[in-house]
Amino acid sequence: MSARGPLVVVGDVLLDEDVTGEATRLAPDAPVPVVEVGAERRRPGGAGLAALLAARDGREVVLVTALGADPASEAVRAMLAPHVRLVELPLAGTLPVKSRVLADGRPLVRMDRGGGTAGPPGPAVRAALAGAGAVLVADYGRGAADAVRDALADAARRVPLVWDPHPRGRGPVPHARLVTPNEHEARRFVREHCPRAPGAALDDGDGTLGGHALRGALLAERWRAASVAVTLGERGAVLLHADSDEPQYVPVAAAGECDPCGAGDCFAATAAIALADGGLPSEAVGRAVAAAAAFVAGGGVAGLADQGGAPRPGALAPGGGVPRDLAGIRALIQEVRARGGTVVAAGGCFDLLHAGHVQFLENARRTGDCLVVCVNSDASVRRLKGPGRPLNPAADRVRVLGGLGCVDAVAEFGEDTPEALLRELRPDVWVKGGDYRVSDLPEAAALREWGGQTLVLPYLDGRSTTELARRAARTGR
Structure with a gap:
C-alpha cells in the first residue's frame, strides 16, 4: 500500500443473508419448490463486502458508510470492525437487508427490506478522505456517496479513485481514474447520460466487443473519467481510455458455473488496490479480471467465513487466483x-x-x-x-x-x-x-x-x- 495513506472505501452497506438448502419436491398447496434448509449465513454486502475484500491481504482499509442503531446496523458493525476501520455517517432509518433463498446453489427468490438515508458528514469523515492514498466508491444509490460528493471530487484530483456505479446512484465525479460498470449498467447509463449517443450505442441487442467498447468510450467522455472498464462476467472486461480510441479486451483465463454474487465488488476492490500500488489502469483491470474469476470459482460469497464475513484464508489471492500468504x-x-x-x-x-x-x-x-x-x-x-x-x-x-x-x-x-x-x-x-x-x-x-x-x-x-x-x-x- 502506498505510504500516502490507506485505501478509503466509500458507499452504502447492506446486510446480506443467504438461506441455502436442497429442493427435491414441490409444495402441496402451490407449484413452488420446498427448500430443506441446510445453512443460514450473514455477511456485509455492498460497500462492506468491497471493503472486506480490499482488506484481505492485511492492508489498511477505512470504510466510510452510513450506519444506525437498528439490529442490522449493529450486526454489520460487529462483522466489519475486526477487519476495517469504520468512519460512520449518520443513518436516518434502518440498514437495508437483502435475503436470498438458494437451492442447490442457485437463487430461487430474493427479499429486500428496510432502508434509510445517509446524513451529513462530520469532521472524521472529511479527515479520512483528505488522508486517503486511494479511494474506492461503491455507490448503491442510498446516499453515502452523495453525502461526501464534494470531498470525493477533491480526492479524484489528488489520488487514484475507482468508482463502481449502480443504476440507483449518480454518475461518478470527474477525473475518476477508473469506472467499472457491468455491461447491463453501461447500456442503461448510455441511455440516461448520453442522450445524443449514436444508435449503435443504444442497441441493447449489440453484445459484441465493439458495442461494449463504443458504450465505454461514450461514458468515459461523458463522465470525464480517465478510463472505463465494462465488465462482462465470465467473458472478462473491455477497457477504454479517454485519450485513446483503442479498446483493450481482457479475457478470463477460466470460467466456472458458480454464483457470481459479489464478483463486481471483488473486481472493483482489486482494481483499486492495483491503482493504489502504482499500477496502470490496464494492469489494474487485468488483475481485477483474474481475481473476480478466482472469487467466483472459489464459491463467491459462499466462500466467505460464516457470520463474520471476512474472506476465508486462501479463498482469495491478492490480484490473482492462487493463495500467496x-x-x-x-x-x-x-x-x-x-x-x-x-x-x-x-x-x-x-x-x-x-x-x-x-x-x-x-x-x-x-x-x-x-x-x-x-x-x-x-x-x-x-x-x-x-x-x-x-x-x-x-x-x-x-x-x-x-x-x-x-x-x-x-x-x-x-x-x-x-x-x-x-x-x-x-x-x-x-x-x-x-x-x-x-x-x-x-x-x-x-x-x-x-x-x-x-x-x-x-x-x-x-x-x-x-x-x-x-x-x-x-x-x-
Whole structure:
C-alpha cells in the first residue's frame, strides 16, 4: 500500500443473508419448490463486502458508510470492525437487508427490506478522505456517496479513485481514474447520460466487443473519467481510455458455473488496490479480471467465513487466483490433507521462466495432489546469483508462477534456502530441479523431521536462465 495513506472505501452497506438448502419436491398447496434448509449465513454486502475484500491481504482499509442503531446496523458493525476501520455517517432509518433463498446453489427468490438515508458528514469523515492514498466508491444509490460528493471530487484530483456505479446512484465525479460498470449498467447509463449517443450505442441487442467498447468510450467522455472498464462476467472486461480510441479486451483465463454474487465488488476492490500500488489502469483491470474469476470459482460469497464475513484464508489471492500468504497456503494444505491428498512443494529462483521450468513444475505437480512453489526473494536471488540478478522482480515472478495451471500456491522466502518456510508448510514431498543430489540439499534434513520425501527432477537440457540472458545480451548488441 502506498505510504500516502490507506485505501478509503466509500458507499452504502447492506446486510446480506443467504438461506441455502436442497429442493427435491414441490409444495402441496402451490407449484413452488420446498427448500430443506441446510445453512443460514450473514455477511456485509455492498460497500462492506468491497471493503472486506480490499482488506484481505492485511492492508489498511477505512470504510466510510452510513450506519444506525437498528439490529442490522449493529450486526454489520460487529462483522466489519475486526477487519476495517469504520468512519460512520449518520443513518436516518434502518440498514437495508437483502435475503436470498438458494437451492442447490442457485437463487430461487430474493427479499429486500428496510432502508434509510445517509446524513451529513462530520469532521472524521472529511479527515479520512483528505488522508486517503486511494479511494474506492461503491455507490448503491442510498446516499453515502452523495453525502461526501464534494470531498470525493477533491480526492479524484489528488489520488487514484475507482468508482463502481449502480443504476440507483449518480454518475461518478470527474477525473475518476477508473469506472467499472457491468455491461447491463453501461447500456442503461448510455441511455440516461448520453442522450445524443449514436444508435449503435443504444442497441441493447449489440453484445459484441465493439458495442461494449463504443458504450465505454461514450461514458468515459461523458463522465470525464480517465478510463472505463465494462465488465462482462465470465467473458472478462473491455477497457477504454479517454485519450485513446483503442479498446483493450481482457479475457478470463477460466470460467466456472458458480454464483457470481459479489464478483463486481471483488473486481472493483482489486482494481483499486492495483491503482493504489502504482499500477496502470490496464494492469489494474487485468488483475481485477483474474481475481473476480478466482472469487467466483472459489464459491463467491459462499466462500466467505460464516457470520463474520471476512474472506476465508486462501479463498482469495491478492490480484490473482492462487493463495500467496502463509495463512491461505496453510488452509489449502489442510483442505488437501483432509481429502487424503499429498502436498508437494518445489523451489527455485524462476528468473526468466522458461520451458525447462514449466516442465519441471508440471512433473512436480504429478507427484501429488497440490503444488506449492517456494520462490527466492530478490535479495536471496542476488546473494545466490550475483549482481544484476534477478532480471525480474519477485512480484513479477510470483505472478507468472501463479498463472501456471499446475501451480496451486506460491510462497516467497528471503533466506538462502527454504528450510524455514518448509518447516512452516511441512509438505509431504519436496522437489528440486537441476543436477543436484538429494544429499547435497540442506533442506532434505528438514523434510526427514516430519517424514517427508525429497526428490530431484531434471530440467530440460539446454534451457537455463543464464543462457537465455547471454543470448539476449548478444542479440541486443
